[in-house]
Amino acid sequence: MKNSLRWGPFLTVLDREISRFIKVIVQTVITPLVNSVLYLLIFGVSLGSHIKIHDGISYLSFLIPGLIMMGCLNNAFQNASSSIITAKFGGDLEDFRVAPLTRSQIVWAMSLGGLIRGLTVGVMTYLAGLLFVFIAEGQILGIAHPFILILFLSIGGLTFAKLGISVAFWSKSFDQLSAVTGFILTPLIYLGGVFFTLESLHPWWQQLAKLNPLLYFINGVRYGLIGVSDVSWPMACGISLFTLVVFHLLALRSLRTGSFLRW
Amino acid sequence: MQSAFQPVAALRVNDLKKDYGKNQAVKGVTFSVKPGEVFGLLGPNGAGKTSIISIIVTLEPATSGCVEIFGVDVAQQSRLAKTKVGWVPQEIINHGYFTVEEILKFISGFHGRRKNKDRIDYLLHRLSLWNHRNKKVKELSGGMKRRLMIGKALVHEPKLLLLDEPTAGVDLELRLSLWKFVEDLKKEGVSILLTTHYLEEAENICDRVAVLHHGELKKIGPTQELVQSLTSRMIRLHFKREIRPLKHPYLTLQNQMMAEFSLPSATGIGELLNDLQLDLRMLNDIQIIEGNLEDAFRFILEQQK
Ligand SMILES: Nc1ncnc2c1ncn2[C@@H]1O[C@H](COP(=O)(O)OP(=O)(O)O)[C@@H](O)[C@H]1O
Ligand SMILES: [Mg+2]
Numbered sequence: 001m002k003n004s005l006r007w008g009p010f011l012t013v014l015d016r017e018i019s020r021f022i023k024v025i026v027q028t029v030i031t032p033l034v035n036s037v038l039y040l041l042i043f044g045v046s047l048g049s050h051i052k053i054h055d056g057i058s059y060l061s062f063l064i065p066g067l068i069m070m071g072c073l074n075n076a077f078q079n080a081s082s083s084i085i086t087a088k089f090g091g092d093l094e095d096f097r098v099a100p101l102t103r104s105q106i107v108w109a110m111s112l113g114g115l116i117r118g119l120t121v122g123v124m125t126y127l128a129g130l131l132f133v134f135i136a137e138g139q140i141l142g143i144a145h146p147f148i149l150i151l152f153l154s155i156g157g158l159t160f161a162k163l164g165i166s167v168a169f170w171s172k173s174f175d176q177l178s179a180v181t182g183f184i185l186t187p188l189i190y191l192g193g194v195f196f197t198l199e200s201l202h203p204w205w206q207q208l209a210k211l212n213p214l215l216y217f218i219n220g221v222r223y224g225l226i227g228v229s230d231v232s233w234p235m236a237c238g239i240s241l242f243t244l245v246v247f248h249l250l251a252l253r254s255l256r257t258g259s260f261l262r263w
Numbered sequence: 264m265q266s267a268f269q270p271v272a273a274l275r276v277n278d279l280k281k282d283y284g285k286n287q288a289v290k291g292v293t294f295s296v297k298p299g300e301v302f303g304l305l306g307p308n309g310a311g312k313t314s315i316i317s318i319i320v321t322l323e324p325a326t327s328g329c330v331e332i333f334g335v336d337v338a339q340q341s342r343l344a345k346t347k348v349g350w351v352p353q354e355i356i357n358h359g360y361f362t363v364e365e366i367l368k369f370i371s372g373f374h375g376r377r378k379n380k381d382r383i384d385y386l387l388h389r390l391s392l393w394n395h396r397n398k399k400v401k402e403l404s405g406g407m408k409r410r411l412m413i414g415k416a417l418v419h420e421p422k423l424l425l426l427d428e429p430t431a432g433v434d435l436e437l438r439l440s441l442w443k444f445v446e447d448l449k450k451e452g453v454s455i456l457l458t459t460h461y462l463e464e465a466e467n468i469c470d471r472v473a474v475l476h477h478g479e480l481k482k483i484g485p486t487q488e489l490v491q492s493l494t495s496r497m498i499r500l501h502f503k504r505e506i507r508p509l510k511h512p513y514l515t516l517q518n519q520m521m522a523e524f525s526l527p528s529a530t531g532i533g534e535l536l537n538d539l540q541l542d543l544r545m546l547n548d549i550q551i552i553e554g555n556l557e558d559a560f561r562f563i564l565e566q567q568k
């Protein structure tokens with residue numbers, strides 16, 4: 001295959017993904033940021049002053065990495081899925097099929113596009129968090145392990161974008177997409193330890209929570225940012241990478257068996 | 264096996280079948296488009312034209328049979344095949360977020376041509392979209408949307424172009440300019456498969472046509488030959504004064520001053536006049552009405568019933 005077909009199509013899909021979310025930046029970045037800020041205000045500042053976390057860490061600082069990851073995951077998922085769904089609606093998803101793009105080019109470019117939006121929201125949530133911690137506690141919220149932080153955000157963003165791809169390719173209507181978001185995704189994220197530590201749970205719930213891969217994603221980010229975690233980070237990393245591989249294969253499969261045809 | 268003297272077909276469709284559940288939309292269709300040829304696939308709505316095209320561009324899998332583009336099997340080597348073909352769908356595509364120029368850039372990039380400004384600018388001018396290049400699809404008129412879709416299909420300079428009912432619901436002016444464009448593309452050496460139910464147009468621009476009905480190919484051949492073999496020309500002889508009743512196998516109507524004949528296209532008028540042994544001085548006027556594809560088409564469909 002010609003060399004131009006190796007990178008050209010991939011870069012173009014990536015380009016298209018990024019310019020799409022920039023064109024609707026209010027929906028894609030600003031609204032999610034407002035969401036994060038509301039969580040910071042209500043849970044971090046207002047209710048958080050009554051909640052005690054181990055190691056003398058304030059609840060606000062504990063909450064910030066969870067919110068960063070939640071924003072990153074949600075937006076990576078949203079970016080990939082709404083890009084595909086709107087293209088199904090307009091009919092231009094057929095262009096992807098008719099052009100000499102490989103499935104893996106489409107999956108990688110779309111998941112990278114999702115990750116970039118996820119990271120954008122993540123970084124902005126971090127900056128908002130920085131401001132909140134400074135105002136509430138007069139401290140600068142530094143980053144404990146920058147490499148680990150980026151690593152977990154990247155694995156998480158890619159994984160969720162790939163999930164978004166799968167769901168969108170398999171969806172036959174908007175309803176199916178929102179069912180997956182509402183009944184599976186959001187519960188998993190909320191129960192993945194954004195708002196609480198494992199210790200605070202009944203032992204039985206602890207065991208159950210450990211089956212949720214998002215626990216490892218979120219604790220990885222927490223370790224990267226503030227240096228504390230409910231699970232060891234190498235183990236979290238292993239489980240997260242495994243999840244990434246599974247979702248990558250799932251996304252490839254969705255392109256093979258799902259539909260490019262217009263709704 | 265292709266011999267050295269027989270160039271590989273631009274498109275070869277071989278015993279193609281497509282079932283949608285129990286509905287057999289395409290029932291074993293075989294034809295090929297020669298390089299540089301304009302080939303018309305004709306048929307009423309529901310004949311299976313779009314289904315065939317969808318299989319060629321891999322939007323739908325074939326139930327059985329195969330399709331080759333310049334010798335490349337679309338199912339086996341779909342990526343290579345896709346670089347050689349451009350497709351203009353029947354339905355308008357809406358790109359919600361992007362402008363005309365962005366859309367062309369993306370399609371070009373999908374084909375590995377990230378730097379293709381010259382070609383894109385050329386097409387924008389050629390398709391009269393230059394002044395609208397920064398508009399989104401929803402801001403375009405119907406004709407502009409059609410032209411954009413043609414631009415999308417041509418941005419990677421394909422050697423085979425598929426036009427699925429390009430003029431359905433398009434006004435006369437645009438239709439004429441589209442046919443002109445098709446002629447120009449043909450001169451550039453692009454092979455074209457078009458589907459239509461405007462027979463008059465197929466007659467004007469197609470080198471060969473095939474007639475598809477209920478998923479089966481009923482007739483295939485050079486346009487003129489098909490017209491001649493399936494249609495008759497009507498001859499009307501007007502006389503200066505009343506004449507005796509005529510006797511002739513092709514006679515369809517006679518009154519005092521006029522006689523009407525329906526001649527197979529291949530039969531000459533001289534032959535007819537000779538047979539009738541008329542005094543030519545009695546003739547006031549001869550009217551000839553040539554048969555057309557529409558008649559041929561109607562004839563084929565009537566044969567089915
Ligand atoms: N996606 C589909 N699912 C089920 N049936 C279809 C589909 N597309 C076309 N058909 C059926 O196949 C037949 C041929 O349709 P089509 O190829 O669109 O014909 P044409 O383009 O000649 O009008 C019709 O009976 C149509 O109802
Ligand atoms: Mg059709």
